[in-house]
Amino acid sequence: MVLVLNANAFLPPAMTKNGEEQDLQKCLTLIESQLGWGSSANWTNYDFEKLSDIFHEKTGVRLSVTTLKRIWGKLKYDSAPTLTTLNALARFAGYEDWRMLRQRQERLFTQPDTSEPVLTPTPVSSKSKSRYYWFFALIPLVLAGYALFSITAADRELDPKLFSFKADKIMTEGVPNSVVFHYNAKAARTDSVFIIQTWDMRRRTHVSKVKNYHSAIYYYPGYFNTKLIADNQIVKTHDLWITSDGWLCLAEDEPTPVYFKKEECIKNGIVEVNEDILKNYNLSLHPKAPRVRMFNQRDMGDLMSDNFVFETTVKNDFALGANACQPVQVLIQCKDDVIIIPLAAKACVGDLALAFCGNYLTSKTADLSRFGADLTQWTKLRIETIDKKASIFVNGNRAYSLQFPNKPTGIVGVQIRFNGTGAVKDTWFENNGKVTRL
Structure with missing residues (x-):
């Protein structure tokens, strides 16, 4: 299944709010670093064509050459990229989506500056020492709490045996080909249930916990390791092979x-x-x-x-x-x-x-x-x-x-x-x- 994004669907300009413009530039820098092609200032049209192909191979998302050129400032435009485009860029850079990238950047930005010169510590008073004794006395309690938390987290893991998942092709061979996913996810604790339709873990389709079917069209042949995810846990997988019926x-x-x-x-x-x-x-x-x-x-x-x-x-x-x-x-x-x-x-x-x-x-x-x-x-x-x-x-x-x-x-x-x-x-x-x- 191929998701095609084009340059025609952009929201009103809002990238300067909340530091989004700076985050976009950081995202583009990460992508350039991964590609290793040198400065984007020297990229040609062929580079953007190749980037469109690599983007498709890595994420399953097709960003047009025009869209990529606009994002990298090669073409002038007055609108900001859609959230769908931003999510795709963040996934290419290694994040789950645009929100996760922004949160990560905010954490980096708000971390204390550790470049300050080291100061010579002042002598510790007896009163200060007593506070340290209390601190060391709390360590066993902290460790015990961590162990209890770990046991509780393990107990909360979902049992894959309580779930079912398979994919049925409508046509034996050839494309386009529709696929019906049959699933049972009623054992999920929340409605956070997703189907991954390709090899890319970040491409998720939200499905209802209480329903049993989801359909999709595959326009290109391929071998896809589809997955059923419930509460952020992979509970079932199913290999899906879309063949081409010859050339x-x-x-x-x-x-x-x-x-x-x-x-x-x-x-x-x-x-x-x-x-x-x-x-x-x-x-x-x-x-x-x-x-x-x-x-x-x-x-x-x-x-x-x-x-x-x-x-x-x-x-x-x-x-x-x-x-x-x-x-x-x-x-x-x-x-x-x-x-x-x-x-x-x-x-x-x-x-x-x-x-x-x-x-x-x-x-x-x-x-x-x-x-x-x-x-x-x-x-x-x-x-x-x-x-x-x-x-x-x-x-x-x-x-x-x-x-x-x-x-x-x-x-x-x-x-x-x-x-x-x-x-x-x-x-x-x-x-x-x-x-x-x-």
Whole structure:
């Protein structure tokens, strides 16, 4: 399920009240620090496009490029961001929501200044000593109270056996796909009951304690670890897998994507979205090319992220206007992880980002120059992973090697991203001599 936010819904200006403007700047500073891209003053349009993608990957929320530019002061506007946008920014920065971020900043602001010079203590009078004796006498009582509190808190934990939770897809395969969540949360002490519909713990949908059903629409394929939370405790989990029914081609749009027919984009073993297909759906390459996505989510058997070979061949022959860098991303989607391999025109290798099961690298701090290629021609990408050690090859040349830290997890599919036109062929996985062709 994708939540799309746009720049058209802003409240009247009120950010200067109660220090919210300062808190927003601190939040943006935290985000910039996490990204490691340097000062936002030097960010280009491509940086904001990439930030929109990373924001979506991390939070499940899609903030448009225009919204991000306005928030970072690249575009002038006289309104303040909505609370929904502020909550999304706070989640990206690592907080539950905007309120929690503000409360944390207020606590930091109100803490006493410890930078004062240390003063020489004055002699303690006998009267003062008596107060210290009383203090030390109270320590056993404090410890006993803490132990009693801990026991009481443990007794208040909810019993997961008293809850039930499952998710039923309406369609076996394909998107859009509606999901009906069946739950029983009557054992909750309060009405604080939530369903987490994706992997992001911070994306919560409040549901009634006394009801039993909640429905949602998933517009994109994926593997989601959904959760039932009662009184801030995870009481049940349920894995939800939205498959693609073979290759799926779409263009991202707000609020729902544009789906292309299979017979339009799959011909002679090649998966392709060309200019003619875009024209049929009134999608123009100018002034900004649409974000084209190709998915293949399916059962890969026992294929795991720590030992596999992957190969695909891609092409993006649209290199005009805002797409001069021809950015391409090849994603290997896992049950609890993701691999993102970037490709770009050779002139644009100075602004790439690579993610591999817990490793996150950018060209600001790593040499990713070998991921540059002439993408107007077929470009072969190959990944070889043995015992969590990965080697990545572009057109037969080693582009990068690394060892990733995350635990092995099952591989569930591939996603390939283009701006404008794009084509894919010869995509397959291999493990223990078994080849799975997509």
